[in-house]
Structures are given as structure tokens and as C-alpha cells.
Amino acid sequence: MSEILIKNASVCDPTQGINCETMDICIRDGKIVDSVSGNAKVIDAEGKLTMAGGFDGHTHSAGKINVGRFMNPNDARKTLVPGLSGQVARTEKTRAQVGYNTPNTYAIGYRYAKLGYTTICEAAIPLLAARHTHEEFKEIPILDKMGLSLFGSNWQVMEYIRDKEPEKLAAYIAWGLRASRGYGVKIVNPGGGEAWGWGRNVSGLYDPVPNFDVTPAEILMGLAEANERLQLPHSVHVHCNNLGKPGNYATTIETMKLFEKIKPSRDRQALHVTHVQFNAYAGTSWRDFETGAPMVADYVNGANHLTFDLGQVIFGPAVTMTADGPVEYANARMLHEKWSNQDIELEDASGVVPLFYSPKSFVNAVQWAIGLELALLVKDPWKVMFTTDSPNGGSFVNYPEAFTYLMSAKRRAEVISGFSKMALDRMVLPGIDRELDFYELAVMTRSTQSKMYSRPEKGNLKVGSDADIAIYDILPGQIDPSTEYVKVKEAFSGAAYTLKSGEIVVKDGEIEETPKGKTYWVNAKVPESIDTAMQKDIDRKFRKYYTVSKSNYMVEDSYLQKPVEIGTEGVF
Amino acid sequence: MPVIKDAVCSLCGSLCDDITVTVEDNKITKIENACILGQSKFVGMFKHDRIETPMIRKDGELVPVPYEEAIEAAAKILVNSRRTLSYGWCSTSCEAVSGAIQLAEETGSVIDSTANVCHGPTALAAQEKGAPSATLGEIKNRADVIIFWGCNPVHAHPRHMVRYSSFSKGLFTEKGRKGRKMIVVDVRKTDTAKLADSYIEIEQGSDLLLVTALRSIVNGHEDVIPETIAGVPKAEVLELAETLKNAKFVCIFFGMGVTQSRSKYKNGDAMSSLISDLNQHTKAVMIGMRGHYNVTGFGQVATWETGFPMAIDFSKGYPYYNPGETGANDLLVRGEPDAAIIAAADPGAHFPQKAIRHLAKIPVIQIDPYANPTTEIADVVIPSAIVGIEAEGTAYRMDAISLRMKKLIESKFKTDEEIVKDLTAKVRELKRGA
Numbered sequence A: 001m002s003e004i005l006i007k008n009a010s011v012c013d014p015t016q017g018i019n020c021e022t023m024d025i026c027i028r029d030g031k032i033v034d035s036v037s038g039n040a041k042v043i044d045a046e047g048k049l050t051m052a053g054g055f056d057g058h059t060h061s062a063g064k065i066n067v068g069r070f071m072n073p074n075d076a077r078k079t080l081v082p083g084l085s086g087q088v089a090r091t092e093k094t095r096a097q098v099g100y101n102t103p104n105t106y107a108i109g110y111r112y113a114k115l116g117y118t119t120i121c122e123a124a125i126p127l128l129a130a131r132h133t134h135e136e137f138k139e140i141p142i143l144d145k146m147g148l149s150l151f152g153s154n155w156q157v158m159e160y161i162r163d164k165e166p167e168k169l170a171a172y173i174a175w176g177l178r179a180s181r182g183y184g185v186k187i188v189n190p191g192g193g194e195a196w197g198w199g200r201n202v203s204g205l206y207d208p209v210p211n212f213d214v215t216p217a218e219i220l221m222g223l224a225e226a227n228e229r230l231q232l233p234h235s236v237h238v239h240c241n242n243l244g245k246p247g248n249y250a251t252t253i254e255t256m257k258l259f260e261k262i263k264p265s266r267d268r269q270a271l272h273v274t275h276v277q278f279n280a281y282a283g284t285s286w287r288d289f290e291t292g293a294p295m296v297a298d299y300v301n302g303a304n305h306l307t308f309d310l311g312q313v314i315f316g317p318a319v320t321m322t323a324d325g326p327v328e329y330a331n332a333r334m335l336h337e338k339w340s341n342q343d344i345e346l347e348d349a350s351g352v353v354p355l356f357y358s359p360k361s362f363v364n365a366v367q368w369a370i371g372l373e374l375a376l377l378v379k380d381p382w383k384v385m386f387t388t389d390s391p392n393g394g395s396f397v398n399y400p401e402a403f404t405y406l407m408s409a410k411r412r413a414e415v416i417s418g419f420s421k422m423a424l425d426r427m428v429l430p431g432i433d434r435e436l437d438f439y440e441l442a443v444m445t446r447s448t449q450s451k452m453y454s455r456p457e458k459g460n461l462k463v464g465s466d467a468d469i470a471i472y473d474i475l476p477g478q479i480d481p482s483t484e485y486v487k488v489k490e491a492f493s494g495a496a497y498t499l500k501s502g503e504i505v506v507k508d509g510e511i512e513e514t515p516k517g518k519t520y521w522v523n524a525k526v527p528e529s530i531d532t533a534m535q536k537d538i539d540r541k542f543r544k545y546y547t548v549s550k551s552n553y554m555v556e557d558s559y560l561q562k563p564v565e566i567g568t569e570g571v572f
Numbered sequence B: 001m002p003v004i005k006d007a008v009c010s011l012c013g014s015l016c017d018d019i020t021v022t023v024e025d026n027k028i029t030k031i032e033n034a035c036i037l038g039q040s041k042f043v044g045m046f047k048h049d050r051i052e053t054p055m056i057r058k059d060g061e062l063v064p065v066p067y068e069e070a071i072e073a074a075a076k077i078l079v080n081s082r083r084t085l086s087y088g089w090c091s092t093s094c095e096a097v098s099g100a101i102q103l104a105e106e107t108g109s110v111i112d113s114t115a116n117v118c119h120g121p122t123a124l125a126a127q128e129k130g131a132p133s134a135t136l137g138e139i140k141n142r143a144d145v146i147i148f149w150g151c152n153p154v155h156a157h158p159r160h161m162v163r164y165s166s167f168s169k170g171l172f173t174e175k176g177r178k179g180r181k182m183i184v185v186d187v188r189k190t191d192t193a194k195l196a197d198s199y200i201e202i203e204q205g206s207d208l209l210l211v212t213a214l215r216s217i218v219n220g221h222e223d224v225i226p227e228t229i230a231g232v233p234k235a236e237v238l239e240l241a242e243t244l245k246n247a248k249f250v251c252i253f254f255g256m257g258v259t260q261s262r263s264k265y266k267n268g269d270a271m272s273s274l275i276s277d278l279n280q281h282t283k284a285v286m287i288g289m290r291g292h293y294n295v296t297g298f299g300q301v302a303t304w305e306t307g308f309p310m311a312i313d314f315s316k317g318y319p320y321y322n323p324g325e326t327g328a329n330d331l332l333v334r335g336e337p338d339a340a341i342i343a344a345a346d347p348g349a350h351f352p353q354k355a356i357r358h359l360a361k362i363p364v365i366q367i368d369p370y371a372n373p374t375t376e377i378a379d380v381v382i383p384s385a386i387v388g389i390e391a392e393g394t395a396y397r398m399d400a401i402s403l404r405m406k407k408l409i410e411s412k413f414k415t416d417e418e419i420v421k422d423l424t425a426k427v428r429e430l431k432r433g434a
């Protein structure tokens, strides 16, 4: 029995409405409990901000990030964020580390832990390549992991939607999650992945997918209904059509509106829209490009059925990686950059392209502003999850820097002062004076995630929750984040303590222990008769079209580290 | 009589996963679906070459010893070495590769794979221009134009054409071979070329010229092309470019004829650019014809664990990568390593003389199921179980799809994974004692 008592912590836990109150936290055997014995190890957290461990609900940290590493060996040496990037020799406790945007697996675990993060969600698992994702998960130390499986351009999905077979569709989703050991349904540029199989794309919600006689809107609705029928813990997780195109904010709002008719089967959103920064562009071309954030935020403020994340841009080098194959090809052609592509048979597409966000480029400056505008214009922080869509908008190691933008208008003004007039004319950020406090920041970095992923034991400090805890050497009330942002950044860059399942993994910003994390996956129950009928259809798919056999397609249990199976009961 | 279905063939980079194996009395008695290469591996045609027991060289002779003794001797070599080369690891599981990387990290060694002498330049090309690729099923279901460039699947990947490429049938390729154009570019008329609709014979080492010419034409500059290019008449090159542009889906499969001929990685770099250009007109991808069944896996594991796909030097405690300097042959030719650990590969048969001469001078640890020319110069020989037959584990197909290889029969041999683990534990123990 291991016990820890965190004494006099200044606790910020929005799930319980606790706003920086001094409290003790008791831990026994990895969980938060009411009380501990006198033998408990004591951590003195007096004067320290204490929150649940951070939860990155949308990051690219296993799978196609390996393509990013492969094509960018130069990234290994980048040291743009001291202590959280570049080459670090092995120690008795840690494996060797490299990288900035595309760190090796060990560095990902250590660096997230240093930031006080304890859980991550890999936002795109191709079913056929899921085993690879789990192999990388296994080598990411400390963190708990989950992944979202791709369904948005899947032949079987599109056929069931076209043929109006919603029950079989749900059964297929349940099977796909089991096969890939995934946690939820990810939809990237619905239909666009299949069109990219022919070098094409879809242009919006009602543009038919070549050869499949369905539209992106039908794919979205079909999957959302299946998602709710299965009562999955997370809603559908949507990367909208037309990503990265001027004028796309309209498609984004249209997509959000579509989901007004979806009734969530659990106490969570009906829709999560991801990296909205890349989907909140106004204008008609790159010449008259401007922010569309106010329109999107306006809609979100009046809606109660969705959550979203930012995809905040960080200036400097980034590596874009997405299942949106056509977007990556367009990026590579436009930027004259190298381009990797991987289309996945019967399922989806993907691409990887490095790029550089420069504050001197008016487009990049406006992109930077849009992410912040979205976070600040949307009034309810419970609708917002903070991300950089790492490493698409920038690496997660820049989160502390980005927090200062959210918490300090002065800091924003400093950055903005370097922008061109043209950039300033295209954004609304300079007119926004809202500054987030620590409570709101905690909502966006842990509490929203707890709710939107239906993980009541994560992202909060309630009795019974996992003892995943971050203690930062900073005290709300004694520090003014709007002016003392240097201290804010410093404190969030190296937690005084990070506890993972009640074990001290980081102390004074250094790695103490490297336990293995859990892997969450969803096993959704489907009536046998429907499952059998569905299996017949996919047997045919495997026989005729796939290049691997069905039995070898399923991720074997041996690939899952400390698996946590989340069962759900489908409604049929 | 156990019959195991959907076994994965651990011979070539095609990694066929539809093999049916019958096992009687712990012996494989029947193989279905495998090609002749796969057959010979499964039924143990090489059985007579198995290393029967661990061995240590004493007074010039390899003498049998128990595993523990061999592991201890190997660990001593590693602990006393200041610059170990760890090489091979391509005909074994990803789990063994992962262990080998950890061992290299802890001993400050350089670790490199057989890509050093085959598709290493493909990785360099990807670092220059990216790798526009697809899984093999995309080719099966969509491709109407397939090029085999500098490779000969009829002999090296016998089932590739039936399962994934020329002869396969898919949703949009119902007619199979009849609905496809198959083109071979090579320096000699291979057996693959004999099956092609058109064979383009190019001069040795002139791949880059031909790719560049194709790019020029695809981009609208056919006027700059001379009457003959790379030994091919201009008309033929124009026709090829036209075929590519008008295709619905093109795949270029390229082999060592491209990666190891003159211009090396620049060939892949140019080919990647050609694919990018072609996508302005049609859909096009490229896939490297990887040879050993898990050479792709080594690259994958090394990349996620160290940031680099090959030639990784841990002497500074962190991974340092500079192929040309830190590749296995670079090191050996410079006479740098003072010990070597060679697993699941045979540099004795494939490396240049100068490299082998140096290998012969230094203590060499060999981990392998089979005796080969490297055994002749090894000082410690540790036999291992054959992955995919006697041991399970992960391998990556040439298109980076990973599959779980099955264990089909029991074996008295330790697996590579276990050997590496034991070795690492022993090294730690010796270091602590020191």
C-alpha cells in the first residue's frame, strides 16, 4: 500500500468548482482518497498551484509521426525550447532523447510529464496500421494513452451509409474499434480520403464521393448516429472538409449546424470539431485571406452541442501530418516542400509535410491570431480544449508559451507588435482584452477533456479519481499572469511535481521515475445477429480487396500495455 | 495434426500473410500458398546450416558452450569495447530490434541495418524529397499503370505480382493483368521484363537521366530532351511520359537497381519529385521493393526509438546520425570498430573486402540461426530461433504495414529477443561490478 499526502496545495479543479483553495490531497495505491495513514509520504505543496494531470485530447504522437521523423532527421537537433527539445543523452533513469516537433517516443513521454501532462490521445489511427500505433504507444513512457480510429473515407462505412444499413454500420464501427483497439471515431475530411485515391478531393458537404454515391454530410450523420447508437464515450471527432482553404469557416459552421440534430447518448457533446484554427478562414483566396474566427465563435457561443480544440500556431518550424491527403499534397506544392504520402487501402489517406510559420508572413500571423481568437471569443471555456494539434500547429513543448498568450494581453501585444499592417487588418485579436485565469486554463487543459472523453477518473482531483496530479511552482493570487508571464511560462515548463497514478514521476522539472502507462480502448457491444451479418460483408472485403487477412488485421492483445477496456452497451 | 492458417512468411519484404502450415510432431510437413522461396524457408531446406549450439572460439576453433557462457563472453567483449558496431537485425523481429537498440544505447555503440547496402539511399531520398507512397492494396485496387524499376520480383518477391501488383484484381481493377499496363525499366531483360507490356532498357547507372527527362516532359519541357537519353530513344521516353500522365493510378516499384546504381539517393530524390509532378495530372505513388522481410521494421523501430532510421551512433549518449560517416561500412573501412555484434545478417558475404578484413581483426559476436561466412570470423556464436517459425514477433511489410509473425513449432533455441535481453542484463551486471 503506497500512500502520499500532498499538504497545503493550492488546488484548482474546475470539475468540482474548486478555484485555488488550499487543501490536502490524499493518495492511496494510485487513486485519490479521503484520508491516509500517518505513514504516508508527505509532499509539501504550500504555495504551489495544484491541478489534475494535463490531458492532451488531440495530438499526433504515434503512427504517422514516424514518417515525420523519418523525413526530417534535422528535427532531432533542434533545441528551440531549452530543456524540452534537442538531443539529451541517456541517464540511469531515462533513455536518450532527440527532437523538437517529432521527438522520439521516450522524449514524448518525458516532456509531456515535465509539463504536468499525464494522458494523451493520438488523434488518427488508420485501422490497417493500428498495430504500429500501439507499438509506439508501448515505447512512450509514463503517459496513459488512447487513440481515435479513422472511419471517414472507409469503403464499408460509405457502403452501409449509401445502402441505409445503420445497424450494420454501428456493428462495423464497434468491430473497427476492437480491431484497432481504438477509443473513438475520427473523421478526417469525410469522403476526401477516397477522392484522393484518384488524386482528387471533395469540395464540401454535398459534393459526392467518387464511385460511392454518398456525400460528406451523409458520412458525418451516418457515423454520428452510429456513434450514439453504440453509446461511445467520445462523440465523433471531426476534421472538417476544406481544411486550410480561405473561406472554409462557412463549411465549418455548416458542419457544426448539421450536428444540431444529433442527440448525444451520454452526458457529453454530440460533436467535437478539431483544430478549428485551420478551419476558421475567411476571404476567397490567399490574397484576401482573413480571420473567420468571429463568425465561428459567434455560432459556438449560441450552440450547446459541441466542443472544439484550437490547433494553435506556434511560430517557427512545424511538421504537418494529417489523414487529409489532398491537403498535404497542396501544401507541398504551394510551399515547394518535401512531401510524404500514405494512402491506406479501403480506408483513408494521409500525408506529411514540414513547414515554417513566420511572424513575417501575414498568412501565418493571421493563423496565429485565429487560434487565440477562438479561445478568447468563445465565452464558455468548457467548450474549448487547448491544443496546437502537435506538431501541426507547433510542438506540444510550446504549450507553456501558448498559455502566456491566453493569459496576458500584454504578451499578445508584444508578439503582435512585430506583425505587418496587412496582417493586423485581417485579424481581430488586437481588440480582444480577455485574459484567462488559472481556473479557465485548467478547464481547457484538463477538465473539458474529462467530460468530452467521458473519463470521470481523469482530468480532476475528486476522491476516486486517478492520482494524476501536476504541481506547479506558482501561486495564483500572488502572481499576476497578465504581467508576470515569464514566471508563468517557467512554472508550466517544468512541474515541481508530476504524479502519475500516485507515483512521483517528475520532481523539480526532472524525471524521477518512468512507469508504463495504460492504454484505453472501447469494446462496444452489438447484438450477435447483426454482428454476424456485418462480418459476412467484411469477410468479402478481406477476400477480394484487402492485402492482409482478417485474422492478421486485428491488433493482438500483446501489443497493449496495461489495457483498460471500456465496455459500452449499444442500443439496437 | 495442427493446421495453422494465415501464417506470415518471414522471407521477403512481401510478407505474405496467407500461408497455411501443417505441423506434425513439431515438424512442418506441409506448406500451402507460399512461393518457392517461402516454401524452402518453412520446410527448413536450410536446416543443415543451422548452428546447433552456442560456441566460443578457443585457440582458433569454435567450441560448443552453454548459452550462459556464450552470453557472458559476448558481454565481456561489449564491456571491454570502446567502439562497438552493431549490425544487421533485418531478418528478425521488431522486438529484437528494439532490444538491440537499447543495448547499443547502453554500450555507446553504433547500430546499423542491412539497409546500409540496399535501400539506405531510399531513406536519404525521403529526407530530401519525401516518400509519396501507399499501402499495397491501393495498387491492387486502383493501379492501371505499374512500373518495376531496377527490380526483379519474379525472382526476389515471387508472389508480389499476384498478390499486390500486376496480376492482382481489385475493386477498380477487375480485369487484373489485362486491364493494366506493366512496364519494366532495367539494364537487362529480366524475367520480370519478359512479362511486361513494355521493357525499357537503360544504360547502366543512367536512371537519374531518365527520371529527369520524364520530369521535364511531364512539366511541359519535352524540347530539352536529346534524341537519345539514358540509351533510350526520345520517342520511347515521350511515350512513357504520356502513358504515365494519362493513367488513372500509377505506381513505381523501385529496387536496388535504382538505389545502388550511380547517383544513389539522388535517383530516389528525383523519382519522388517525378511522383509529385505526376500528381498534377493523375494519381501516382512509389514503393521501395524491400528485400529482407523486416528491413522496413528496423527502420521503423529505429526511427521511433532514436529519431533516425539507420546508422545511429550512441557514443555521445544520445543518437547521432550521419550516414556516410556512421554507416557500418564507413566505420569498418576506416578501421574504427574494436568489436562487432552481427545479428540476422551476413556481412561476411556482402561487405567489401576492406570492411571484412577489419571485421576479421576484431572480436565478433554473431547471433543467427544459420551458419554463414560471418561465422568463419566470429569469436562468439549464439544461435537463435527462427522468427516466424520458432518464435513470434512483429515485422513490417515493404509498405510499412506491420504484421504479427506466428510461432509455429517449439524450438530449443533462444529467440533473438531473449538473447539481446540476456546480453543487456549481463552487460549491466559486469558494468556494476567494474
Ligand code: SF4
Pocket: B009, B010, B011, B012, B013, B014, B015, B016, B033, B034, B035, B036, B037, B038, B039, B157, B158, B159, B160
Ligand atoms: S513472396 Fe516473399 S513473403 Fe511471399 S511467400 Fe514468397 S518469399 Fe514469402
